[in-house]
Amino acid sequence: MANLAKRKTIVVLITAFILVGLLAHVLQLYIAAREVELTGMSVSSLKLEGFPLPSKLSLILDLHIKNPTATSIELEDLHYIVYVSDVYLFEGYKERILIPAQTESIVKVPAETTASDLLNLIRSLISEGRETVEVEVRGTVNVPIKFLGAVKLFSVTIPFNLSKNYTLFT
Numbered sequence: 001m002a003n004l005a006k007r008k009t010i011v012v013l014i015t016a017f018i019l020v021g022l023l024a025h026v027l028q029l030y031i032a033a034r035e036v037e038l039t040g041m042s043v044s045s046l047k048l049e050g051f052p053l054p055s056k057l058s059l060i061l062d063l064h065i066k067n068p069t070a071t072s073i074e075l076e077d078l079h080y081i082v083y084v085s086d087v088y089l090f091e092g093y094k095e096r097i098l099i100p101a102q103t104e105s106i107v108k109v110p111a112e113t114t115a116s117d118l119l120n121l122i123r124s125l126i127s128e129g130r131e132t133v134e135v136e137v138r139g140t141v142n143v144p145i146k147f148l149g150a151v152k153l154f155s156v157t158i159p160f161n162l163s164k165n166y167t168l169f170t
Contacts, residue, residue: 032069033143033156040064067099080139136163
């Protein structure tokens, strides 16, 4: 009987130890997910498509994502909307992004808009006499919190809002 009680105690202690370790890992991932931040943006590619009249503008935005923690973070998805001087221009979506620990990674996201929408925006900016425009990227990043790195328990949604001013005429 005493031997059986000792075995049960050992099994309970080992189970408790494993559960505490797993909960600590999940908490560490949750905290790391809350520390991820979008720190900047730039345009790395810009292409007008269509001949002889352009019908579409395709571009690649570089989003700078910083992970200051000691834990690599997997981003389940990233949703973004781009505005120029508070006018909607386009939106996009990217899945499965890995941000290594203690790095700032550049994530390339595609975007496109019609030439007519772009021309309407330019016409509006000129008619308002603007010398500068604000390009704003708003969106959310979803970070999955996984049990043993495999089974998704829940996601942490992190909103972001980046803006940058550009001078039109110098």
